[in-house]
Amino acid sequence: MKTLKKSILFLIVISIFVGCTHKAPYTNRDQLILISQEEELALGESSYKKTLTESKVIKNTKDSNKVKQIGEKIAKVANQKDYKWEFNLIENEAKNAFCLPGGKVVVYTGILKVAKNDDQLATVISHEIAHALARHGAERVSASMLSQGIQVLGNIALSTQAPQYSKTFNIAYGLGSQYGVLMPYGRMQESEADEIGIYLMHKAGYNLNEALKFWENMSEGKKESIEFFSTHPNSTTRIENIKNIIKKIQNK
Ligand SMILES: [Zn+2]
Numbered sequence: 001m002k003t004l005k006k007s008i009l010f011l012i013v014i015s016i017f018v019g020c021t022h023k024a025p026y027t028n029r030d031q032l033i034l035i036s037q038e039e040e041l042a043l044g045e046s047s048y049k050k051t052l053t054e055s056k057v058i059k060n061t062k063d064s065n066k067v068k069q070i071g072e073k074i075a076k077v078a079n080q081k082d083y084k085w086e087f088n089l090i091e092n093e094a095k096n097a098f099c100l101p102g103g104k105v106v107v108y109t110g111i112l113k114v115a116k117n118d119d120q121l122a123t124v125i126s127h128e129i130a131h132a133l134a135r136h137g138a139e140r141v142s143a144s145m146l147s148q149g150i151q152v153l154g155n156i157a158l159s160t161q162a163p164q165y166s167k168t169f170n171i172a173y174g175l176g177s178q179y180g181v182l183m184p185y186g187r188m189q190e191s192e193a194d195e196i197g198i199y200l201m202h203k204a205g206y207n208l209n210e211a212l213k214f215w216e217n218m219s220e221g222k223k224e225s226i227e228f229f230s231t232h233p234n235s236t237t238r239i240e241n242i243k244n245i246i247k248k249i250q251n252k
Pocket of ligand 1: 185190
């Protein structure tokens with residue numbers, strides 16, 4: 001009975017939103033997104049401010065300048081008029097980085113141990129920016145709204161004050177140090193971010209082969225569990241996919 005109720009709700013919701021499907025940039029994949037860009041930007045802004053006040057932001061060092069320089073180079077080719085780009089390096093051992101809607105990029109110092117040169121750092125920054133461009137967070141929030149049968153029908157307006165949404169949002173965007181760079185998104189979104197990320201790197205003039213090295217470094221010493229495999233491409237699959245994307249670009 002419960003399942004039936006859920007599927008009816010699902011159908012109603014789908015029929016309401018069927019007129020506004022979205023397409024992912026570069027890959028043209030159809031997406032179901034139930035929150036508007038404005039709502040997404042507002043949530044992104046408030047999560048970003050919170051992250052910065054709760055963290056140790058590193059400023060005016062060689063590393064923080066490098067994050068900024070590389071980030072700005074990729075932002076330029078990402079070509080997003082509505083984005084207000086910012087790039088921050090935060091003191092945190094986790095191998096993590098994320099880009100919030102609107103172009104707020106945060107890199108943790110932990111990832112600098114894995115990204116051994118500028119091209120490799122460009123790999124992870126491009127990958128995170130790709131998640132934002134493709135609105136993967138909004139897609140995950142939408143999926144989670146549907147699965148929770150949230151009151152999408154009566155109250156579609158998300159407010160930044162609504163804690164139940166900001167929690168979903170933070171998880172969907174991979175915030176919080178318990179989620180590594182590999183953790184927050186599903187398999188399909190990960191490959192899509194890899195693909196878009198490689199295009200961005202290419203446009204910005206970085207060495208694409210270093211992307212392969214970056215993901216090799218990421219997987220080194222990491223015990224990839226069965227659970228991890230079930231939702232994420234394992235590093236071998238990921239590296240093979242990236243090789244194919246690079247080939248495609250080079251044959252153009
Ligand atoms: Zn990712």
